[in-house]
Amino acid sequence: xxxxxxxxxxxxxxxxxxxxxxxxxxxxxxxxxxxxxxxxxxxxxxxxxxxxxxxxxxxxxxxxxxxxxxxxxxxxxxxxxxxxxxxxxxxxxxxxxxxxxxxxxxxxxxxxxxxxxxxxxxxxxxxxxxxxxxxxxxxxxxxxxxxxxxxxxxxxxxxxxxxxxxxxxxxxxxxxxxxxxxxxxxxxxxxxxxxxxxxxxxxxxxxxxxxxxxxxxxxxxxxxxxxxxxxxxxxxxxxxxxxxxxx
Ligand code: FPP
Numbered sequence: 001x002x003x004x005x006x007x008x009x010x011x012x013x014x015x016x017x018x019x020x021x022x023x024x025x026x027x028x029x030x031x032x033x034x035x036x037x038x039x040x041x042x043x044x045x046x047x048x049x050x051x052x053x054x055x056x057x058x059x060x061x062x063x064x065x066x067x068x069x070x071x072x073x074x075x076x077x078x079x080x081x082x083x084x085x086x087x088x089x090x091x092x093x094x095x096x097x098x099x100x101x102x103x104x105x106x107x108x109x110x111x112x113x114x115x116x117x118x119x120x121x122x123x124x125x126x127x128x129x130x131x132x133x134x135x136x137x138x139x140x141x142x143x144x145x146x147x148x149x150x151x152x153x154x155x156x157x158x159x160x161x162x163x164x165x166x167x168x169x170x171x172x173x174x175x176x177x178x179x180x181x182x183x184x185x186x187x188x189x190x191x192x193x194x195x196x197x198x199x200x201x202x203x204x205x206x207x208x209x210x211x212x213x214x215x216x217x218x219x220x221x222x223x224x225x226x227x228x229x230x231x232x233x234x235x236x237x238x239x240x241x242x243x244x245x246x247x
Pocket of ligand 1: 021022023024026034038039042062063064065066069084087136191
């Protein structure tokens with residue numbers, strides 16, 4: 001039986017988050033510049049998005065550019081931004097055809113103006129699509145996101161709009177970029193690294209983590225199916241005992 005048909009469609013993770021890693025090493029293996037790896041990473045983005053939507057996953061979040069990535073050589077950063085703009089523009093038709101909504105998390109206002117404009121337009125044009133939401137994490141860092149939430153809440157407290165005593169997790173979640181989205185149930189990182197790298201720190205409290213040695217440009221539908229099958233074999237206890245969750 002092929003991998004896709006082994007998946008239990010009634011037990012899909014509602015939200016999958018992916019740390020796309022290994023583009024640079026993949027390019028090096030092929031004797032090419034790092035940007036060659038990023039360009040080939042776009043194929044993996046397309047395949048993963050298609051596979052997730054076909055299965056019925058509702059949210060797919062891809063870590064495309066972290067706040068820390070600005071520290072890379074200017075040449076690579078510029079090439080990545082150009083690639084992002086070109087990819088969003090090129091894939092807009094496919095997103096529309098497949099009823100996929102585009103969203104973004106991160107400090108997107110501080111992306112280069114061209115990138116921000118392209119992104120905002122694509123978000124606006126796809127906002128009524130309902131099959132799946134593709135979330136791009138751009139200029140994103142979880143600590144930045146958490147600090148923004150803290151600052152907003154502190155301002156509300158100062159203005160007398162929020163009472164500290166009655167503050168709950170849900171208030172905090174409303175201030176995060178991901179408000180309205182379910183928490184990721186499965187987080188995948190490619191390239192053999194086993195770190196979270198400042199990605200969705202609050203939201204992955206109970207996510208299952210899956211690490212694969214595959215470099216991102218080589219990631220294909222079957223790799224996503226393997227991750228989901230692995231997820232479905234795990235027992236999610238949320239702090240309870242095995243007997244409690246199976247009874
Ligand atoms: C990590 O590999 C990859 C990135 C920082 C960029 C990912 C971007 C894309 C795949 C381009 C297009 C994306 C979208 C969503 C349109 P790395 O460079 O850190 O690899 P290394 O660890 O081997 O150096």
